[in-house]
Amino acid sequence: MNEKLTIALTKGRILKETLPLLARAGIAPLEDVSSSRKLVFATTHDDVQLVIIRGTDVPTYVRHGAADMGVVGKDILLEHGAQGLYEPLDLGIARCRLMTAGPVGWQGSGARIRVATKFVNIARSHFARQGVHAEIIKLYGAMELAPMMDLADLIVDIVDTGNTLRANGMEPLEEIAAVSSRLVVNKAAMRSRYRSIQRVVDDLAAVLEAGDAAA
Numbered sequence: 001m002n003e004k005l006t007i008a009l010t011k012g013r014i015l016k017e018t019l020p021l022l023a024r025a026g027i028a029p030l031e032d033v034s035s036s037r038k039l040v041f042a043t044t045h046d047d048v049q050l051v052i053i054r055g056t057d058v059p060t061y062v063r064h065g066a067a068d069m070g071v072v073g074k075d076i077l078l079e080h081g082a083q084g085l086y087e088p089l090d091l092g093i094a095r096c097r098l099m100t101a102g103p104v105g106w107q108g109s110g111a112r113i114r115v116a117t118k119f120v121n122i123a124r125s126h127f128a129r130q131g132v133h134a135e136i137i138k139l140y141g142a143m144e145l146a147p148m149m150d151l152a153d154l155i156v157d158i159v160d161t162g163n164t165l166r167a168n169g170m171e172p173l174e175e176i177a178a179v180s181s182r183l184v185v186n187k188a189a190m191r192s193r194y195r196s197i198q199r200v201v202d203d204l205a206a207v208l209e210a211g212d213a214a215a
């Protein structure tokens with residue numbers, strides 16, 4: 001039985017912004033996570049270990065209690081659901097927007113449109129809310145290629161700087177949701193390990209508050 005509090009972190013860009021926040025809350029990995037092939041890391045905090053996984057897997061680990069807490073993008077929570085999770089903190093990092101986008105000057109014909117995305121649930125409910133008949137085409141990456149290759153009319157994707165859209169002759173159309181990374185907590189663990197979890201939540205909240213004050 002593992003007694004340590006386990007925090008599941010999303011690897012990639014979110015991780016780069018998460019580690020400084022955690023460090024200011026007294027939780028720093030004991031080795032350089034970027035140069036290690038390990039997946040589990042002990043930290044400077046005796047009671048906390050980190051696991052570093054794909055964002056789409058973070059809610060699964062936390063929901064099942066394999067990790068007590070996690071850091072994950074709101075886009076993943078919207079797409080895959082947040083059942084079994086508390087979301088006590090918006091960490092305010094990795095901010096971007098979930099948007100529809102299309103080729104520059106694209107005019108919908110009003111007929112059925114084809115939408116390429118990896119966010120199939122978000123896209124489906126977005127177009128359903130608008131009463132638009134959309135065929136959702138699931139892709140795992142490079143959504144911007146789909147209209148160019150006539151696989152789809154529009155895409156639903158993350159937009160940060162907009163550079164990827166511009167570089168591929170596309171423009172953002174509608175914002176579906178603002179995205180940032182969230183701290184999530186397993187609901188059962190929140191009860192059974194309340195003190196240690198709430199301490200981490202409070203420490204992170206204090207770090208965020210101090211950051212806001214400095215900004």
Ligand code: PRP
Binds near residue numbers: 142158160
């Ligand atoms: C995301 C997204 C876009 C790009 C947008 O991909 O899918 O391609 O970033 O950023 P921009 O507006 O600043 O150009 P990411 O690089 O995260 O890789 P992914 O395809 O694995 O999600």
